[in-house]
Amino acid sequence: MPARPALVAAPLIALLALALYYWDLHANCTDLRADREALYAHLERLPPGTRFRLADFTEFAWNQVRVIARLESTSRELDCPLDWNWPRGERDELLRAGRLAAVIFGQDRALVDYLELRNDRIEFRGVDSILSPATAVFRVVRDGGADGTISLTPVAPAE
Secondary structure, eight states: OTHHHHHHHHHHHHHHHHHHHHHHHHHHHHHHHHHHHHHHHHHHHSOTTOEEEHHHHOOSOOSEEEEESSOOTTOOOOOOOTTSSSOTTHHHHHHHHTOEEEEEEEETTEEEEEEEEETTTEEEOSOOSOBOTTTOEEEEEESSSTTSOEEEEEOOTTO
16 A cells, blocks of 8 residues: 555645745745834834934945836736735836835845835835945935935935
């Protein structure tokens, strides 16, 4: 009866493989959402005019960051099912409206991490190059008062 153990083992192995895949995917997707919300909360606590160093916010090593102020509708996200990253349809709606930005972190030309942000909450202005941790420093500006968009403008090295 060697076929019988295989009939039991094969579905269990497949189930285990799926569980491991979705466990890792769930962790990645929920981390993206948590990191985004943590950045929003951190920046909302800062008074206008404050200097914000991106390297002080991150907990991982990186030596370059690229900010894309407006993602194109062809941009593809990590496949996060069940609203683990964005609530259902919100990402697509933000893309169509031109209200989605990305912050992409690299280490020696390899992708380390990335964030997608609502640019009606946080808007990067004047960032058009790849920045290092030393140059990824921004001035916090509040547009429209305490509840308005937080704009981040690069700080010149001499400031």
